[in-house]
Amino acid sequence: MTEIIMEARDVVHQYPDGTRALNNITLSLEKGKKIAFLGPNGAGKSTLFLHFNGILKPARGKIIFRGREIRYDHSSLTELRKNVGIVFQDPEIQLFSASVYQEISFGPLNMGLSREEVRRRVDRAMEITGVTGLKNKATHYLSYGQKKRVSIADILAMNPQVIIFDEPTSGLDPKLTGQIMELFDGFSREGKTVILSTHDVNAAYSWADHVIVIKDGSVAGEGEPEDIFQDDGLLAAADLDKPWLVDVYRQLRSRGLVAEGCGVPRTREKLFGLIRNI
Ligand SMILES: Nc1ncnc2c1ncn2[C@@H]1O[C@H](COP(=O)(O)OP(=O)(O)OP(=O)(O)O)[C@@H](O)[C@H]1O
Ligand SMILES: [Mg+2]
Structure with missing residues (x-):
């Protein structure tokens, strides 16, 4: 049975300068799914994500987490953020502690966990993201990709049920990109809900269970990757390329x-397996 973990109902967001970034967004996200948001620059993806853990408040409409409308008082937000973690698009905004270890331990320490448990979680998060060797380094001096890794480790150490990654792989080298996508598969196997935004249609096509296309602050389309990426009208309207697998298969x-x-394959191995011997 499907369970809805997060909903947006008729959400409108207007920034103080008058930009209407979200225009009556209504959507439901299923628990335990891998969900990819796509859409052109300025579509409203980051703005929507900031609503999912209460950093931004809708001007109209509501955000519902596990069946209850989220509240914006301090203790409700603290509780929400234990369950819904977000890795910002720009790691510069997220990192604020002096050293890598201090940075990653900040969240778990604030959750009131024991020193032992904090150390265990931080060590694991550093290992997974490959930053153990940077443990004592000043966050200020990290390269962009290293900052990105540390910003992901920050959230892993909190161990939230819902993890939101705003363009997690932009600026990362290809090897780490592959590792990160595998890491996200691992979260999903643990039953976590993984939400990400990306401009990489190939990654979204192969990885996601569900794809949501945002354009001009609205949902332009949503569905299974096979359907979304064969909808030429939707792809053109949202300036999205077709994944190479779909193109080559066609x-x-x-x-x-x-x-x-047989349907359109989602991996290169499946495609190769379908090619006829002549
Ligand atoms: N703090 C802000 N003040 C005013 N306008 C903003 C602010 N942040 C975002 N916007 C505007 O809101 C709209 C949506 O921006 P948002 O960052 O949510 O888009 P996005 O889909 O995440 O884009 P990208 O793919 O470039 O990350 C854009 O028109 C942007 O200029
Ligand atoms: Mg964005």
Whole structure:
């Protein structure tokens, strides 16, 4: 049975300078799913994410977490943020402690955990994100990719049920990008809900269970990756490229070079397996 963990109902957000960034957004996110948000620059993805853990408050409409409308008093927000963690698009905004270790331990310490438990969580988060060797380094001097890793470790150490990553792989080298996407699969296998935004249509196509396309502050389309990425009208309207797997599969099929009757493959191995021997 599906369980809805997070909802936005008719959410409108207007920034103080008058920009209307969200325009009656209504959507429901299923617990335990891998959900990818796509859409052009300025579509409203980051603004929406900041609503999911209460950093921004809707001008109209509501955000509902586990069936209850979120409240914005200090203790409700503290509780919400134990459950819903967000890794910001820009790591510069997120990191504020002097050293890497202090930075990653800040969240768990504030949760009132024992020193032992904090150390265990920080060590694990550093190991997963590959920053153990930077433990005592000043966050200020880290490279962009290292900052990005530390900002992900920050949230891992909090161990939230819902993890939101705003463009987690932008600026990362390809090896780490692959590792990060695998890491997110691991969270999902633990039953966590993983939400991310990306401009990488190939990664979204192969990775996500559910894709939501945002444009001009509204939901332009949502569904399973196979459906979304074959909807040429939607892709054009939201300035999205087609994943290479879909493009190549269509070409091969139009020339009769793939077996009939199977859906569009989501991995290169599946595609290679479909190509006919001539
Ligand atoms: N603090 C702010 N004050 C005023 N306008 C803002 C602010 N933050 C974002 N905006 C505007 O709100 C709109 C949505 O921006 P948002 O950052 O949510 O888009 P996005 O989909 O995350 O884009 P990107 O793919 O570039 O990260 C844009 O028009 C942006 O200029
Ligand atoms: Mg953004």
